[in-house]
Amino acid sequence: MVAAIDVSPPKSSFLQNSHQTTRNPHSCFLGGASLHQGFPLQLNIQKRKRYIINLVVASNNSSSGGDGGRFYLNFTGFPFPLGPFFNRRTTRTEVVKDCMWLFEQEQALGFSSVSTNTRMTVIKLKSGGLWIHAPIAPTKECIKLVKELGAPVEYIVLPTFAYEHKIFVGPFSRKFPRAQTWVAPRQWSWPLNFPLEFFGIFRSKTLIDEDLSTPWGNEIEQKVLSSPEVGIGPYVEVAFYHKKTRTLLVTDAVIFVPAQPPECISNASLLAAAQNGLAVKILSKGRDVPDGPVIDNKMNRQKGWERMVLQILFLGPSNLLEPKASFGQMSQKLIVSPIVKTLVFSKVPEKVRDWIDRITRDWAFKRIIPAHFAAPVNASRSDFLAAFGFLDELLGTSYVRRPSISLLFTSIMGKAGSYFPPDDMKTLSSLDQFLVSIGAVKKTVSGRK
Numbered sequence: 001m002v003a004a005i006d007v008s009p010p011k012s013s014f015l016q017n018s019h020q021t022t023r024n025p026h027s028c029f030l031g032g033a034s035l036h037q038g039f040p041l042q043l044n045i046q047k048r049k050r051y052i053i054n055l056v057v058a059s060n061n062s063s064s065g066g067d068g069g070r071f072y073l074n075f076t077g078f079p080f081p082l083g084p085f086f087n088r089r090t091t092r093t094e095v096v097k098d099c100m101w102l103f104e105q106e107q108a109l110g111f112s113s114v115s116t117n118t119r120m121t122v123i124k125l126k127s128g129g130l131w132i133h134a135p136i137a138p139t140k141e142c143i144k145l146v147k148e149l150g151a152p153v154e155y156i157v158l159p160t161f162a163y164e165h166k167i168f169v170g171p172f173s174r175k176f177p178r179a180q181t182w183v184a185p186r187q188w189s190w191p192l193n194f195p196l197e198f199f200g201i202f203r204s205k206t207l208i209d210e211d212l213s214t215p216w217g218n219e220i221e222q223k224v225l226s227s228p229e230v231g232i233g234p235y236v237e238v239a240f241y242h243k244k245t246r247t248l249l250v251t252d253a254v255i256f257v258p259a260q261p262p263e264c265i266s267n268a269s270l271l272a273a274a275q276n277g278l279a280v281k282i283l284s285k286g287r288d289v290p291d292g293p294v295i296d297n298k299m300n301r302q303k304g305w306e307r308m309v310l311q312i313l314f315l316g317p318s319n320l321l322e323p324k325a326s327f328g329q330m331s332q333k334l335i336v337s338p339i340v341k342t343l344v345f346s347k348v349p350e351k352v353r354d355w356i357d358r359i360t361r362d363w364a365f366k367r368i369i370p371a372h373f374a375a376p377v378n379a380s381r382s383d384f385l386a387a388f389g390f391l392d393e394l395l396g397t398s399y400v401r402r403p404s405i406s407l408l409f410t411s412i413m414g415k416a417g418s419y420f421p422p423d424d425m426k427t428l429s430s431l432d433q434f435l436v437s438i439g440a441v442k443k444t445v446s447g448r449k
Contacts, residue, residue: 069140074167082164083108083115090142091264095369095376096245099124102375103145104264105136107164113272113304114311117262118164119371121249122146123220123242129154131216132179133240133249134165134371135172143175152176155216157207158183159238160251165371170200180215182207186226188233207238219243221363225253225355227348231441235344239355241363247376248365252340253356254387257313257331258374261305271296273304279311280320289321313338314420316427326421334368334379334387338420341390342432347444349394356388 072088075081084106093102100123107118121133130153136142146153153176158169161184173181181204187196196204209224211217220242227235240249261270274294281289294300306327310317317326336345345352360381368384369375435441 069144072137072139074137076167081110082167083110088137088139088142089264089266090136090139090145091262092145095247095367100242100245100247101149102369103136103142104262105139105142106265106269108269109312112311113269113275113277114308115265115269115273116308116312116372117264119369119375121369122149124149124151125154125216125219127154128152131155131157131220132172133157134159134251135168137168138172138175153179155179156181157238157240158201158204159207159240159249159371160184161187161233161236162252163189165251166199166201170202173201180205182214184236184238185224186234186236190232223355223358223362225351227344227351229442230344230347231435235348239359241359241365246364246366248359248363248368248384250368251371252337253370254334254368254384255337255370255372256334256368256374256377256379257309257327259331261301261308262373265305267296267301270301270304270308273307274300276321280307310424314424314428315339315431318421318423318426326424329421334377334383336387336390338425338428342425342428343435343441345388345391346394347442349391352388353391353395356385360385 068089070087070089072084072086074083074085074088088105091104093104094100095102100121103120103122104117106115108115118136119134120136123131123133125131128151130146130149130151132146132153132155135156135158156169156173156176156179158166158181160166166187169181169183173179181201183196183201183204183206185206185208189199196202207214207222207224209222209226211222214220214222220240222241223239225235225237225239237251237253239253241247242249271294276289276291303323306323307320309330310320310323310326313330317323319326364381365384366378366380367376368379370377432441436443
């Protein structure tokens with residue numbers, strides 16, 4: 001069992017042109033399923049109870065030094081902690097004037113050179129208060145950028161079970177003690193299934209599928225995907241629809257990989273990924289791998305980003321030495337992450353199909369905001385359905401949907417939209433087969449062969 005001490009003091013056509021807000025003068029992600037939930041400092045199991053109130057999974061201490069308020073101590077996550085461990089830059093983008101903003105920070109996998117961005121979405125309600133989706137690390141810089149919006153935080157929402165989003169809800173809510181906290185149902189953690197209080201989340205309310213009685217129900221609707229257990233636990237994600245701006249908010253359901261790295265990812269991280277390390281040598285297909293320092297230039301930063309993306313999407317892509325071809329096939333389009341598709345959605349296709357059908361039937365959205373990679377994404381219901389075209393093959397022709405020309409187009413485009421390079425899928429497919437063989441992941445929970 002592990003925990004961390006809270007030491008805080010008392011352009012594709014898909015992408016929308018967003019307005020940049022005035023940033024802090026000091027301002028300079030797995031699209032994959034979270035397969036682990038964990039905690040960092042080892043504790044004696046007999047001492048757990050007396051620590052449970054004082055220990056939470058995220059710790060922070062705003063520094064008064066010259067770091068621009070970006071210091072955040074974080075060594076949580078089992079078996080790999082989520083970085084950066086000490087310093088997180090926050091960027092803020094205004095999507096809809098005086099109504100919707102995106103806050104982003106870098107998120108790294110353990111001690112590796114793999115990073116992506118993780119996103120918090122903030123919406124101003126008619127009441128004048130703020131509704132916050134998927135909180136990020138509450139650094140001094142982040143909280144300052146939120147307070148600059150000049151409105152009180154009324155609601156903090158955890159839209160998933162996933163650890164990388166759950167970890168910051170408790171610390172963030174303590175910065176705004178008057179705000180109500182709402183969480184997705186069926187929360188769980190691994191290797192030990194702790195209650196939410198262990199994560200520092202107290203007095204929270206549970207999000208219910210299609211519940212219009214929430215305080216924001218007249219403005220933001222919600223639909224819950226709550227699957228049977230696909231392995232060590234269920235997959236749970238809540239989609240939201242902001243009616244005024246016709247915006248769909250998801251967590252990990254779909255992603256849009258941008259051609260260029262997100263602004264919040266540091267050059268140091270990009271250059272580290274551009275180094276020809278062990279992973280590159282293993283996946284080089286026997287080619288000569290040059291050694292030597294990496295020069296800080298645009299080409300090497302781009303190479304670092306492409307390598308990061310392929311490792312995030314495929315775990316073990318076919319060729320990290322020359323990532324451009326595979327990256328080109330995976331970027332600049334709305335897709336379901338290969339990890340989520342393989343290890344989660346393919347196990348519960350009926351549940352997923354019902355969820356996306358309800359979303360596209362009831363919500364006429366024109367943009368999508370996922371919690372990772374690019375956003376906002378200019379996408380319609382047909383684009384969203386196209387990303388899930390692989391479900392047609394899993395469910396077979398016996399699955400009947402509403403007939404329409406748009407859905408016929410979606411079915412055709414979906415197969416192209418969900419295409420993944422076969423060589424890059426080998427490691428992930430082998431991992432899936434291994435996890436199925438040992439019972440960690442189910443082959444299917446739908447009753448179909």
